[in-house]
Amino acid sequence: MILIDINPKNKNPLYQQIIRQLAALIDSNSLRPGDRLPATRQLARQLGVHRSTVVRAYDELLALGYIHSQQGGYSTVRQKQKLATSSKQHSKTYFRWEEALSQSAKQTIDKIWTPGSINKNKHQLDFESFDLDQRMIPVETIRKSINHALCDEGADLLKYGPSAGYYPLRKLIARRLAVHAIKVLPEEILITHGAQHGMDLVLRLLTNTGDAITIEDPTYGLFLPLTAAHRLKVHGIPMLSTGMDLDVFEKLIHDQHIKLIYTMPNFHNPTGITTDQHHRERLLELCVKHNIVIIEDAFDEEMKYFGRVPLPIKSMDRQGNVIYLGTFSKVLSPGMRMGWIAAPTPCIDAMTYFRRALDLSSPLPLQAAITRILRRDDFEKHIQRLHRAFRQRMLAAIKTLRQNLPAQVQWTPPSGGYLIWLTLVDIPLTEHRIIAALNREGILVSPGSRFSVNSNPWPCFRISISQRDKDEIINGLKLLCNVLKQLYGIAPNKD
Ligand SMILES: Cc1ncc(COP(=O)(O)O)c(C=O)c1O
Incomplete structure (x- = not known):
């Protein structure tokens, strides 16, 4: 018993x-x-x-x-199997995940930098993060929109959604793009989990291992690892103050077959440069002539608060070479992970089938919530509020840098967006030493090497004002300029 x-x-x-x-x-x-x-x-x-x-x-x-x-x-x-313990308690016989990683995963991980945010504290002057200032995120509007969407549509929003996205949102995005002179139908829009997802989808759809592509040098820091994931050959085209150097690009495409080019014509990340109209037209002409796809990353399209910005390349795309990436991350909320691709219907149709196999679709409740924000004038009002705030903040940043930067520091004042790029000419110090000197004063910036394909002739770094208010920008940049003056051996300002 x-x-x-x-x-x-x-x-x-x-x-x-x-x-x-x-x-x-x-x-x-x-x-x-x-x-x-x-x-x-x-x-x-x-x-x-x-x-x-x-x-x-x-x-x-x-x-x-x-x-x-x-x-x-x-x-x-029964002879019972022992239950597994946490993977933290490794033993010698534990599966070797590090060895199981694919070549492309290893190369991608090698190229990814860890954001400094891990050790950030509130006393630091953070000009590194490129997240929208949390004080500017319309939390209440978003909360109400999610609520209304679920109240109105209930379980319809909790099903699997269409792979191309929630049709009313596609329609409203197409309408919003008309404000930027882009004429597309809702059927030419596919909803993504942000622009980063859009880039991955486009590269998956169009490239084979070993294909050659071109990018601006420097470029967006998370596009570089993505090209490693897709095992692409990358050619960097140097940036001039008017856009990428098209003479270098033209020579390259005469010499070899280039599949696509990735460009950020507005408020380029990291340099803040806006490609001028002539450059945009010539780039499009070259790509049409040589059958090259343009990925236009319009992550900051809505941040034209100074007015004078040329129209998107997509607005001139009569031959259908341009794939346009949009996102709500830089104006509404990066955490909602909502963006879109605008491209000709054959491309969107193929992408829709393809995308189904990859991740099915984007979350319907969030798409329906953003639809409600776009439908009322909430979005327009919010953008105007952002413009008022960041026009003031960027003007304060430009004025502070003009008055305080050592003459040896080269930069192009941006015509919108959030980013400023400084190049420290004639300095006998490494990037590492310069960043360390700034960090000692509690100033965080993004080192230039994170964004570069080829090494920079002089140390550079990126300043993002996306998280800071006007006073924080003035005080932080004055301190930054004083550190640079010390590094150049110039007497710092007293105030
Ligand atoms: C140039 C550029 N493209 C795309 C992204 C990613 O945007 P999303 O949050 O929409 O994926 C970023 C994010 O900082 C960016 O700077």
Whole structure:
């Protein structure tokens, strides 16, 4: 007879008390593999419980791997596998995940920099993060829109959504793009989890391992690892103050087959440069002539708060060479992970089928919420508020840098967006030493090497004003200029 003691007054149900005690007997080897358990009827009688209580306990022990059961026969104790512990407690025989990684995963990881944000504290002057200032995220509008969307559409929003995206949102994005002179139909829009996802989809759709592509040098820091993931050959085209050097690009495309070019014509990340109209037209002409796809990353299209910005390349794309990437990350919320691709229908149709196999679709509740924000004038009002704030902030940044930067520092004042790029000419110090000197004063910036394909002739770094208000920008940049003056051996300002 098995010694089990159950207590009807105990708060745990009777069947669980049976499970726990039988499992303890097996774990402690008091019951061994092959030992027979009493028949359910017999154990029920012994414990004074209903037979179904014992049957339920045996069923669970079977599911937990403690016992075997044969139809109409006795249950016996099983040789139980030990349960796995956390993967943190590695042993010598543990599966070697590091070795299992694919070549492209290893190369991608090698190229990814870890954001300094891990060790950030609130006393630091953070000009490194390129997240929208949390104070500018319209939390209440977003909350209400999610709420209204679910109240209005209920379970329809909790199904699988269409792979190309929620049609009303595609329609409103097409309408919004008309403000930027881009004429597309809703069918030419595919909703993505942000522009980063859009880039990955486009590269998956269009490139084969080893294909040659061109990018601006420097370029967006997370596009570089993505090209490693796709095992592409990357040619960097130097940036001039008017856009990428098209003479270098033209020579390159005469010499070899280039599949596509990735460009950020507005408020380029990291340099803040806006490609001028003439450059945009010539780039498009060259790509049409040589059958090259243009990926136009318009991550900051809405941040034209100074006015004077040329129209997107997509607005001039009569031959259908341009794939336009948009996002709500830099104006609404990066955490919602909502963006889109605008491209000719054959490209969007192929992408829609393809995307289905990759991740099915984007979340419907968030798409429906953004639709509501776009539908009312909430979005327009919010953009105007952002423009007022960042026009002031960028003007303050430009004025502070003009008044305080050492003459040796080269930069192009941006005509919108959030980013400023400084090149420290004639300085006998490494990028590492310069960044360390700034960090000692609590100033965080992004080192230029994160963005570069070829090494820079002089140390550079990126300043992002996306998180800072006007006073923080003035005080932070004055301090930054003083550090640079010290590094150049110039007497710093007193105030
Ligand atoms: C140039 C550029 N493109 C794309 C992205 C990624 O945007 P999303 O959040 O929409 O994926 C960023 C983010 O900083 C960016 O700077």
